[in-house]
Each structure stands twice: as C-alpha cells, then as structure tokens.
Amino acid sequence: xxxxxxxxIAELLDKRGKLTLEQLDDYFPHVSQMTLRRDLYQLEQExxxxxxxxxxxxxxxxxxxxxxxxxxxxxxxxxxxIKIAQKAARLVDENTSLFVDGGTTAMYLAKELPDINVxxxxxxxxxxxxxxxxxxxxxxxxxxxxxxxxxxxxSPVAKSYFDNxxxxxxxxxxxxxxxxxxxxxASQVEADLxxxxxxxxxxxxxMLDSSxxxxxxxxxxxxxxxxxxxxxxxxxxxxxKDKFTQRNIVVM
Amino acid sequence: xxxxxxxxIAELLDKRGKLTLEQLDDYFPHVSQMTLRRDLYQLEQExxxxxxxxxxxxxxxxxxxxxxxxxxxxxxxxxxxIKIAQKAARLVDENTSLFVDGGTTAMYLAKELPDINVxxxxxxxxxxxxxxxxxxxxxxxxxxxxxxxxxxxxSPVAKSYFDNxxxxxxxxxxxxxxxxxxxxxASQVEADLxxxxxxxxxxxxxMLDSSxxxxxxxxxxxxxxxxxxxxxxxxxxxxxKDKFTQRNIVVM
DNA sequence: TCTTCTTTTGTAAGATTTTAACATGATTTT
DNA sequence: AAAATCATGTTAAAATCTTACAAAAGAAGA
Numbered sequence: 236x237x238x239x240x241x242x243x244i245a246e247l248l249d250k251r252g253k254l255t256l257e258q259l260d261d262y263f264p265h266v267s268q269m270t271l272r273r274d275l276y277q278l279e280q281e282x283x284x285x286x287x288x289x290x291x292x293x294x295x296x297x298x299x300x301x302x303x304x305x306x307x308x309x310x311x312x313x314x315x316x317i318k319i320a321q322k323a324a325r326l327v328d329e330n331t332s333l334f335v336d337g338g339t340t341a342m343y344l345a346k347e348l349p350d351i352n353v354x355x356x357x358x359x360x361x362x363x364x365x366x367x368x369x370x371x372x373x374x375x376x377x378x379x380x381x382x383x384x385x386x387x388x389x390s391p392v393a394k395s396y397f398d399n400x401x402x403x404x405x406x407x408x409x410x411x412x413x414x415x416x417x418x419x420x421a422s423q424v425e426a427d428l429x430x431x432x433x434x435x436x437x438x439x440x441x442m443l444d445s446s447x448x449x450x451x452x453x454x455x456x457x458x459x460x461x462x463x464x465x466x467x468x469x470x471x472x473x474x475x476k477d478k479f480t481q482r483n484i485v486v487m
Numbered sequence: 488x489x490x491x492x493x494x495x496i497a498e499l500l501d502k503r504g505k506l507t508l509e510q511l512d513d514y515f516p517h518v519s520q521m522t523l524r525r526d527l528y529q530l531e532q533e534x535x536x537x538x539x540x541x542x543x544x545x546x547x548x549x550x551x552x553x554x555x556x557x558x559x560x561x562x563x564x565x566x567x568x569i570k571i572a573q574k575a576a577r578l579v580d581e582n583t584s585l586f587v588d589g590g591t592t593a594m595y596l597a598k599e600l601p602d603i604n605v606x607x608x609x610x611x612x613x614x615x616x617x618x619x620x621x622x623x624x625x626x627x628x629x630x631x632x633x634x635x636x637x638x639x640x641x642s643p644v645a646k647s648y649f650d651n652x653x654x655x656x657x658x659x660x661x662x663x664x665x666x667x668x669x670x671x672x673a674s675q676v677e678a679d680l681x682x683x684x685x686x687x688x689x690x691x692x693x694m695l696d697s698s699x700x701x702x703x704x705x706x707x708x709x710x711x712x713x714x715x716x717x718x719x720x721x722x723x724x725x726x727x728k729d730k731f732t733q734r735n736i737v738v739m
Numbered sequence: 740t741c742t743t744c745t746t747t748t749g750t751a752a753g754a755t756t757t758t759a760a761c762a763t764g765a766t767t768t769t
Numbered sequence: 770a771a772a773a774t775c776a777t778g779t780t781a782a783a784a785t786c787t788t789a790c791a792a793a794a795g796a797a798g799a
C-alpha cells in the first residue's frame with residue numbers, strides 16, 4: 236500500500252525527471268501532501284531521488300544531464316546498454332556466484348541486479364560501489380592497478396584471487412567485435428583477465444550493444460564460439476545472429 | 488571577480504558534494520547570501536549543480552555514486568574531517584608511494600590531494616574513485632571482500648599484494664582511540680591489514696578527529712607509539728597531545 | 740575626468756516550502 | 770483484545786526562497 240505508492244512515485248520521477256509536490260498531489264489526490272513528503276524523504280534516503288525545493292527529481296535524470304559520469308563513453312548508447320543490462324540481470328539466479336567485468340554495461344547490470352543472495356566477483360570499481368548497496372549481494376573486488384578511463388582494475392596479481400575461487404557464470408562485455416577477430420578490448424591486462432575468467436567460469440554470457448559490431452580493438456580475449464549467451468539490442472544484424480545460433484549460442 | 492567566485496563555488500561543490508548556504512556563507516563572508524544565491528542560480532542554469540533545499544549539490548557527485556543516500560554521506564563531523572584531510576594532503580610529496588586506507592577521512596584526503604605524481608595503494612573503493620580522477624596519480628586497489636558499510640576491501644589475500652610492494656608512507660585513520668587501547672577499528676581483517684601496513688611503511692601518519700577519542704572498538708591495530716605523525720583538529724585535548732609529543736610524535 | 744549605461748550587489752518584505760509536534764486511524768503482534 | 774507499531778492527517782512554527790527596489794561598482798564613450 237504505502238510501498239506501492241512509493242514505487243509509483245519513483246517510477247513517475249524516472250519518467251518525468253522532475254515533479255513538484257503540487258503535481259504529485261494531482262497524481263495522488265487521496266493522500267495528504269505530508270504523506271507524499273514523507274514518501275519523498277524515504278526515496279531520498281534510499282538514494283533514488285533528490286529532493287529539491289518544491290518537489291523532487293530522479294537521480295537517473297540527473298545522471299543523463301550534460302556530462303560524463305566516468306568517461307564520455309557512458310553518455311552514448313545509454314538506453315541500449317540499460318536494456319541489455321536488464322536482460323542480463325534477469326538471467327542471474329539466486330545462490331550462484333558470478334563474475335562481472337568492469338565496463339559501463341556491467342555498471343548498469345549492477346544497478347539492475349535484484350538484491351538477491353549471490354556472490355559477485357568484479358574488477359570494476361563502479362560496479363562494486365553499485366553492488367555494495369545491495370544487502371544480500373556478497374562482493375569481492377579484484378585488486379590491481381586501476382585503469383582510469385574505465386575504472387577497472389587489472390593486474391597479473393589478480394590471478395591469486397582466481398586460484399581459490401570458482402564461479403558458475405561470467406557476464407562480461409567487449410569493446411569491439413567482428414566475426415573474424417572475435418571479442419576484443421583495449422587493454423592487454425584486461426584481456427588476460429577475461430581470458431582467465433573464461434577458463435574459470437562454467438558458462439559465459441556476453442553483453443554487446445550493436446554499436447560495437449565491426450570494430451576491432453588491439454587485444455582479442457574471446458572468439459565467437461567461446462560464449463554461451465549473447466545479450467544484445469534490437470539493432471543486432473540478423474545475418475550475424477545466425478552465425479551465433481548455428482553454434483548453439485543463444486542470442487537475446 | 489564574480490566569475491572567480493562562481494568558479495570557486497563550483498569547485499567547492501565538486502569537492503564537498505553538497506553544501507548549505509550557510510556553509511557557503513562561511514566560505515565567502517564578504518558577500519551577501521543573496522549574491523551567493525544568484526551564483527548558485529547561475530551555476531544551475533549552466534547545468535553544473537543542482538540546487539536543493541538549503542543549498543546545492545554538485546552534479547558530478549550525483550553522477551558518481553548513484554545508489555548512495557546523499558544525506559547520510561555528508562553526515563557527521565564533515566568539517567573537521569575535511570580540515571584534517573587538507574592538512575594531510577599537504578604532507579604528501581611528489582614521487583613518493585603511499586598507502587591510504589578506506590575510511591571517510593581518507594576519502595576527503597583523496598579529494599584534497601593535489602594531482603601530483605605519486606603512487607597510491609588503497610583498500611577504499613571511494614578513495615580509489617576519487618583518485619582515479621587525477622591524471623598523475625598512479626593507483627592500485629587492494630582486492631578482497633568488500634565491507635559494505637565503509638566501502639573498503641579487506642581480505643587475507645591482500646597480503647599477496649603487499650609482498651611485492653613498498654611504500655614510504657601510510658596515511659590511515661582509526662575509528663577509535665584511547666591511550667590505553669591505542670587505535671582500534673571495527674573489523675578484524677581491516678585491523679590485520681593495517682597492522683601489516685605498519686610493517687611495510689617507513690612512516691605512518693594517523694588522521695584522527697577528536698570525536699574518536701575515548702572510544703574503543705574491538706580490534707586494536709596500532710598503539711600510541713606506533714605512529715609518527717598525528718593529524719587532528721582543534722578540539723584535540725591538550726593533555727593528550729603531551730602524551731604524543733613526549734614520544735616525539737608530531738601532533739598537528 | 741565626467742557622464743551615462745550596464746552589471747553586480749545589498750536589503751528587506753512577502754510568499755512559499757519544509758519541518759516538527761501531536762492526534763488519529765490502521766495494521767500487526769502477542 | 771490489548772499493546773505496540775506503523776501510516777496518515779492537521780496545524781503552527783521555522784526555515785528558505787523570491788521579488789522588487791535601491792545603492793554601489795565597473796565599463797564605455799565623449
């Protein structure tokens with residue numbers, strides 16, 4: 236009842252960006268302004284909105300506003316990435332352990348992941364901070380030198396973590412893909428890390444928005460047939476899709 | 488003149504995340520509140536800040552850690568911590584390597600640290616994200632299980648990092664201090680990590696705001712005489728100060 | 740330098756929004 | 770069913786913000 240209303244307010248704010256108390260009052264004529272205020276206060280505590288004079292605004296809205304969260308990367312193809320992340324989040328079962336990489340898409344995945352009992356390993360600082368908000372998620376960060384452009388860590392030393400850990404699933408993303416060159420990224424240590432991940436994980440899901448297709452980055456870390464599931468957006472070319480499905484790779 | 492002040496406000500907000508008008512008034516005592524309001528209005532128009540009730544907050548701040556309650560973050564003893572962090576930041580020389588812990592004060596240190604060529608090791612995720620903004624700072628994060636309440640990592644595995652690394656200086660903070668029980672914190676693994684740090688670092692600076700004095704936490708990781716410099720605020724009791732200076736520990 | 744125009748700043752009243760405190764009704768627990 | 774907890778409504782008081790106007794400070798041109 237209360238929670239329903241609070242959720243509705245949150246959704247409204249995500250859609251509209253910003254609302255005044257008066258507007259909210261119009262949406263919820265059967266409750267008092269004070270109640271709405273209290274709802275907003277609660278959402279603020281949860282970090283989902285920001286109260287401003289006269290009403291409140293969605294955090295998501297602010298994040299989209301002119302600027303770069305970490306790199307200029309995040310600004311582009313945001314909506315696709317969020318959709319992909321939502322798909323991926325639905326594939327994570329409770330009581331599993333999984334690896335998540337440090338990319339932008341992975342950060343959205345971290346946001347979309349429900350607060351369920353899973354153990355996540357990641358080399359992404361932004362991913363870690365998002366996941367740290369969730370009470371039921373166990374979280375381990377791989378240490379190492381920090382790559383400043385994407386806020387991920389990578390270092391040979393990370394291997395020592397992997398020696399004693401296991402995970403069923405790895406959900407990763409790539410900076411570039413072509414059928415010939417496979418999935419590639421810009422950093423060698425990162426590529427090494429992801430290769431190692433491939434060996435450790437029982438299955439591997441790849442998040443790839445269609446803007447990455449046709450691009451080539453210096454270091455290939457996986458080939459087409461190395462993955463089990465490809466999570467992408469609606470602009471993914473049909474003829475490419477066949478190449479995956481022919482190898483029993485699920486494309487979604 | 489006006490532009491200078493406006494820029495200064497913007498920078499302040501980027502550092503502090505959020506400021507009330509009163510706090511701004513303290514920073515700019517020679518101009519009226521109305522002028523500051525107008526400055527904030529202008530910055531809002533430029534999309535660089537968001538005005539909230541009582542003051543304003545930096546857009547960058549919102550974009551950074553979106554899941555975190557903004558109100559909580561700027562909670563207790565902020566001003567003291569920032570002053571301590573500023574003192575500490577001045578003590579860091581170029582071309583050194585240092586360890587910084589994962590506490591709140593350490594995060595302010597990270598913000599205040601000039602963009603100079605140093606190598607920083609940290610177990611704090613928030614610290615890491617702040618430092619990643621600085622082009623000249625080399626950064627290594629210690630991996631491990633993430634303690635969600637203070638966004639720091641700690642794990643026995645972190646030892647493997649320490650084996651191959653050296654740093655001249657460790658700047659750390661404690662959750663509690665009494666002369667009898669020394670410096671203590673709430674987590675055992677964290678205490679272990681800090682003990683190890685003590686051995687690795689040539690010298691150790693302790694940041695301790697006076698509110699921590701007289702408190703005791705479960706795990707002691709350093710005694711009074713283990714440190715070289717104590718960085719604290721103006722409320723630090725004079726008689727305690729003597730205990731440090733008698734042992735040639737600099738109190739500042 | 741003086742005058743004029745524009746910009747910046749200060750003041751204070753008035754409007755708006757928020758908080759705090761208490762009372763009431765609903766829901767859950769024991 | 771009583772007690773305890775939670776959600777809600779009402780109101781007055783507090784805090785914050787805006788508006789409007791006037792003074793001061795700069796800038797530009799004669």
